[in-house]
Amino acid sequence: MSDLQIISVPLGTRSYDIEVGFENLEHIGSFLNAFQPISTVVILTDDNVIRYDYAHRVAESIAETGIDVHLLSVAAGEQSKTIETASTLWETLLEEGIDRKSVLISVGGGVIGDLGGFIAATYARGIRFFQVPTTLLAQVDSSVGGKVGIDLPKAKNMVGAFLQPLGVLIDTKTLQTLPEDQYRSGLGEVVKYGVSLDAELFQFLEKNTEKINIRDSVILKQIVADCCRIKADIVVEDEFETTGRRVLLNYGHTFAHAFEIQSHFMLLHGLAVSIGAICAARLAVRMGFIDETFLQRQIRFHQNLGLPTEIPNSIDWRQTIELMRHDKKSEFGKLRFVLPTGIGSCRLIDHVDSSLLEQGL
Numbered sequence: 001m002s003d004l005q006i007i008s009v010p011l012g013t014r015s016y017d018i019e020v021g022f023e024n025l026e027h028i029g030s031f032l033n034a035f036q037p038i039s040t041v042v043i044l045t046d047d048n049v050i051r052y053d054y055a056h057r058v059a060e061s062i063a064e065t066g067i068d069v070h071l072l073s074v075a076a077g078e079q080s081k082t083i084e085t086a087s088t089l090w091e092t093l094l095e096e097g098i099d100r101k102s103v104l105i106s107v108g109g110g111v112i113g114d115l116g117g118f119i120a121a122t123y124a125r126g127i128r129f130f131q132v133p134t135t136l137l138a139q140v141d142s143s144v145g146g147k148v149g150i151d152l153p154k155a156k157n158m159v160g161a162f163l164q165p166l167g168v169l170i171d172t173k174t175l176q177t178l179p180e181d182q183y184r185s186g187l188g189e190v191v192k193y194g195v196s197l198d199a200e201l202f203q204f205l206e207k208n209t210e211k212i213n214i215r216d217s218v219i220l221k222q223i224v225a226d227c228c229r230i231k232a233d234i235v236v237e238d239e240f241e242t243t244g245r246r247v248l249l250n251y252g253h254t255f256a257h258a259f260e261i262q263s264h265f266m267l268l269h270g271l272a273v274s275i276g277a278i279c280a281a282r283l284a285v286r287m288g289f290i291d292e293t294f295l296q297r298q299i300r301f302h303q304n305l306g307l308p309t310e311i312p313n314s315i316d317w318r319q320t321i322e323l324m325r326h327d328k329k330s331e332f333g334k335l336r337f338v339l340p341t342g343i344g345s346c347r348l349i350d351h352v353d354s355s356l357l358e359q360g361l
Contacts (some may be wrong), residue, residue, distance in 0.1 A: 005225040009144070009232045011239060014164040018144060018232065020225045022217055025054065025171040028132060029061035032103065035128065035166050039101035040068045042093065044116040048076040049108040052177050054134050058107050070096055074115070078265035081115050081150040083159070089119050103128045103166065109135035109182070110142035110269065114157065117148025121161040131165045134174040136186025136220075137270050140193070140227035143168050145235040145246075155326040156257045162240055170228075172221045181268060183215070184306050188252075188270030191305065192277060193227050195298055196251035197234075199344025201226055209304050244348055251338045251346055252277030258323035262315050274307040284339040286356050287349070294340070321357060 007018040019031065032038070041062050045055035050073050059069045072092060074080045104127060106116030113131055120129035133143035149160020175183065194202030204226075205212065211219045231249065238245035255276030260267055281298055284290045302309050311317075324335055335357065340346045 005221070007225065007228045007232055009164070010236055011164060014146075014239075016165055016167045018168040018170065018228050020139075020170045020172065020221060020228065022221055023171065023173050024169065025057050025132070025174070026061045028058050028105075028169050029063075029065045031167060031169055032062060032067075032105075032130060033065045035103065037101055038067050038103050039099055040070065040097075040103075042096070042098055042102060042104045043069060043071045043107055044089070044104060044112055044119070045071070045073050045107045046076040046080065046109075046112050047073055049112070049134055052134075052174070054132075054174060055107040058105065058132055062105075070098075074112075076111070078111055078151065078156075078260070078269075081111055081157075083150060085115065086119060086122075086150055089115075090123055093119070093123050098123070098127070100124050100127055103130055105130040105132060106143075107132045107134060108138070109133065110138045113138050113143050114148055114160070115150060117146075117163050117165070118150050118160055121148055121163040126163070129163055129165045131168040133168070133170060135178055135182055136175055136224070137182075137189050138186075139170045139172070139175075139224050140186065141189045141231065141249075143170070144228055144231045145249075146239070154261065154323065156260060158326070164239075168228075170224060172217065172224055175215060175220055176217075181271070185268040185270030187212070187305050188272075188274035188277075188307055190223055190227060191302065191307065192249075192251050192273055193230050195277065195281075195343065196338065196340055196346040197248065197344060198226075198230055199342075201230070202343050205305075206301060209301075212305065247348055248338055248346055251340065252280050254324050254327050254335070254337055255279045255320070257327060258320045259311070259315055261323055262319060263312070267312070271308055274302055275309065275311055278302065278309045279311070280337060280339055283337065283352070283356060284341070287339065287352075289339055289341045289347075294343070298340075317358060321354070 004021040104120040106113045131143040133139045146162045146164035149157045152158045252273045256272035259272040281295045299309050334351050
């Protein structure tokens with residue numbers, strides 16, 4: 001097991017650590033054992049992840065500590081983030097005798113993390129929760145910060161809660177088996193951090209593009225740890241998204257969620273974020289926050305990482321605008337966007353003129 005990086009998320013009684021390593025998956029047993037007493041552990045995963053044996057390895061590590069373990073699997077993909085799937089899982093937990101001394105562990109990507117956290121937040125009015133993200137997108141973004149939830153037909157992540165995990169264990173070796181499109185999807189979120197929040201990270205990404213493309217293990221571990229630190233710092237400042245600081249993590253997401261819904265979630269989240277970020281940058285050019293040079297630099301960088309920069313022909317801009325009105329950041333029916341103001345900086349903009357929005361699309 002390689003050297004571990006520990007990122008602390010100091011939130012008082014809800015504080016926890018993020019452990020980032022390589023070949024550290026079996027460390028979950030000792031990590032979790034610190035939170036005894038634990039009556040039962042429920043591991044939630046999906047049909048794709050279970051093929052790579054990650055969930056079974058987590059289960060074996062926990063079982064070695066003497067804790068009873070149940071393994072549950074759902075269909076892979078965003079279609080599992082529904083109230084129907086949640087209802088089935090609630091009934092299963094009830095049948096298995098899961099109680100408030102139990103812990104639910106999500107082993108998988110962002111869908112499993114969101115769904116598992118939502119089940120933990122709602123079953124028996126709340127049980128403890130732990131994250132073991134196995135995709136790049138989940139490792140750098142969705143596993144950190146305590147946002148959990150499910151989708152409505154016209155709005156992603158609209159039903160949910162804030163539930164900070166007991167901890168997050170990240171084994172970046174799992175990225176070696178990640179399908180190419182899923183890997184690129186994760187890079188869409190990585191680039192978001194650099195462009196909108198951290199100029200030093202953006203420069204590091206530009207310098208190491210070739211190593212990123214071949215999944216260099218040392219570079220990837222550093223990138224994951226850096227992104228977790230950036231997000232953890234913001235979550236500590238604005239845990240419940242009340243001050244406006246945390247909303248800056250959503251660069252490109254207002255567009256992206258609308259694109260995902262129109263594609264019936266065939267367009268992966270991080271790839272939608274990549275396109276959405278370029279749309280937001282184009283809008284920022286028209287509003288005078290950045291210049292064309294910034295935009296072209298961002299486009300080239302996305303393309304060098306194999307990320308999409310153009311809206312698919314199947315996307316209708318009128319429907320996109322209508323869907324964006326259901327976005328969680330909207331207030332009083334007005335669209336709000338996170339727009340870049342320079343490399344590593346951004347701001348939330350209220351009341352964007354619809355004509356400028358149409359040009360941006």
